[in-house]
């Protein structure tokens with residue numbers, strides 16, 4: 001099958017020590033739009049500017065219908081690559097070949113004109129994609145319905161909150177007839193429900209045979225929807241392959257791969273960044289010695305401690321438990337809305353009741369966010385085992401079916 005995207009030896013040079021032009025996508029687009037409207041050209045950089053290669057020697061092929069996650073540290077070149085793929089900026093070297101139309105969604109609100117209403121921006125986006133007005137009209141209601149901004153559809157988008165802006169931008173890109181969808185950090189804004197909606201939508205786009213490239217700092221989200229991942233490290237491809245193995249390498253084998261208890265006494269080696277450092281994580285039976293086995297009848301606690309290094313962060317932590325088939329058993333988080341917190345050590349802990357989980361091997365992924373920004377995202381941080389218990393089997397010892405094994409109130413009585 002011919003690839004949907006074929007990138008050959010892409011490199012991108014920026015000039016430093018000089019006004020490099022726009023620093024954000026929104027600035028870049030409005031500068032480009034402004035230049036187009038006024039007929040002016042941007043000045044070429046003068047002498048004294050320093051070269052900086054944001055990308056170098058990047059080559060890959062993506063097949064139609066593939067969903068590929070792009071991961072990498074801040075500044076690794078992910079957004080630059082997306083800008084090149086969406087033809088917002090040209091590569092300094094190399095080429096990209098496409099089969100199909102690109103519906104691009106870069107940083108919040110790019111492609112939208114701030115003075116125009118939501119409605120006009122939907123039609124403008126369609127026109128940019130080369131669609132007829134009648135075709136856009138066919139999709140209009142589902143776009144508005146998905147975005148949830150119906151009440152504001154005739155308001156200029158410059159009055160939208162960043163969440164509303166992103167909702168509409170994603171809805172447009174995900175519903176117009178595009179063969180290739182490029183999505184940058186859609187999960188950074190928006191509430192949990194909207195994030196789930198976006199992930200589901202990307203999944204169904206992929207099932208329709210359309211190609212998706214998805215950038216996120218949430219490795220858990222990447223793992224949930226992408227079968228393949230590309231890790232960009234300082235402008236070059238450090239790994240490209242099945243998501244689980246690329247992520248395990250990216251997150252560092254010392255961070256993932258399990259164990260029932262993990263400790264990072266050395267702050268410099270602890271998973272995290274300038275905002276947060278994970279210090280320990282564990283799963284343990286409640287009311288038992290540390291390391292005691294957990295069986296299906298027993299309640300157990302999952303906890304992790306971390307240093308919050310950011311004053312006033314609104315920290316929101318979450319845990320995802322998957323079984324050995326990769327099925328998500330549950331996704332848990334605090335019951336209170338996060339409030340501003342001071343710098344210092346914190347602990348997240350939740351208790352899972354006994355008589356709920358089936359026996360088997362489980363993996364725990366953790367994530368911590370500050371108002372939508374992913375600070376920490378580690379798939380498969382811990383692994384643990386829940387053992388069987390002969391209680392209630394009455395002589396039958398086969399494997400109990402099901403993702404869970406709840407002990408229910410059950411009455412069994414003779415009626416006549």
Ligand SMILES: Nc1ncnc2c1ncn2[C@@H]1O[C@H](COP(=O)(O)OP(=O)(O)OP(=O)(O)O)[C@@H](O)[C@H]1O
Nearest residue numbers: 014015020022023054073074075076077078079080
């Ligand atoms: N217009 C520009 N002029 C000069 N340097 C730029 C420009 N745009 C990006 N860069 C630099 O290129 C490098 C790659 O940036 P890019 O935004 O592609 O990284 P990223 O992987 O998307 O990062 P993040 O995860 O923080 O969004 C960074 O060092 C950035 O500072």
